[in-house]
Amino acid sequence: MATKSFEIQEEKEATxxxxxxxxxxxxxxxxILQRLVIQKKYRDGNYTARMMADELQTNVRYVSAVIRVQFxxxxxxxxxRFRVEEAMSLLTDHRYEELSVEEIGxxxxxxxxxxxxxxxxxxxxxxxxxxxxxxxQRLPPKPNKKDKNNKKKKS
Numbered sequence: 001m002a003t004k005s006f007e008i009q010e011e012k013e014a015t016x017x018x019x020x021x022x023x024x025x026x027x028x029x030x031x032i033l034q035r036l037v038i039q040k041k042y043r044d045g046n047y048t049a050r051m052m053a054d055e056l057q058t059n060v061r062y063v064s065a066v067i068r069v070q071f072x073x074x075x076x077x078x079x080x081r082f083r084v085e086e087a088m089s090l091l092t093d094h095r096y097e098e099l100s101v102e103e104i105g106x107x108x109x110x111x112x113x114x115x116x117x118x119x120x121x122x123x124x125x126x127x128x129x130x131x132x133x134x135x136x137q138r139l140p141p142k143p144n145k146k147d148k149n150n151k152k153k154k155s
Contacts (some may be wrong), residue, residue, distance in 0.1 A: 019061065019062070019065045020062050020065045020066060020069075024062070025065075025066055025069065025070065028056065028058065028062060028063065028066040029066055029070045031056050032052065032056075032063065032066060032067065032070075035052055035055065035056075036078070036079065036082055037082070040082075040086075042079045042082040042083050042086075042108070042109050043083075043086075043107065043108060043109040044109060045109045045110065045111035046111075047079070047109075048075075049063050049064060049067075049075040052075075063075065079109070080115075080119040080122075080123075081123060083108040083109050083110060083116075083119065084108075084119050084120050084122075084123040084124060085123075086107075086108045087104050087105065087107075087108045087116070087120060087128060088124060088131065090104045090107065090108070091104060091128060091131055091132040091135065092132070092135045101116075101128040101129050101132065102116075104128065105117075105128070116128065
């Protein structure tokens with residue numbers, strides 16, 4: 001069963017390779033990364049493959065072909081991967097500790113709580129809340145404000 005699935009995958013990639021020349025494939029790959037990594041377009045929950053294609057002045061089939069061949073996935077999965085990676089970073093950043101998990105999901109571009117949790121579980125192997133909790137448990141305990149005030153008075 002797995003062999004048949006792998007063969008179908010190879011056939012799809014071969015078809016996509018024929019669709020776009022190697023030179024154009026490389027150019028579009030760089031432009032896609034520019035949009036997703038540098039410009040962080042994935043943060044816009046409404047940003048679609050069609051919008052990306054319009055910005056790149058190409059068609060959706062070419063964008064899909066490049067993503068399939070160069071990243072071995074589809075548009076939605078690629079975008080969600082970038083979103084989850086940023087969410088993981090924000091969940092472990094003390095500057096965002098006051099934000100809820102749902103607010104972090106909103107920041108990185110997930111329109112729905114369920115899609116955020118499902119994508120996070122897929123890539124991180126745990127829920128966003130559990131990920132944050134596990135990270136916090138590895139940190140040394142924070143001194144509380146009372147302790148700081150007592151130290152100042154003793155000096």
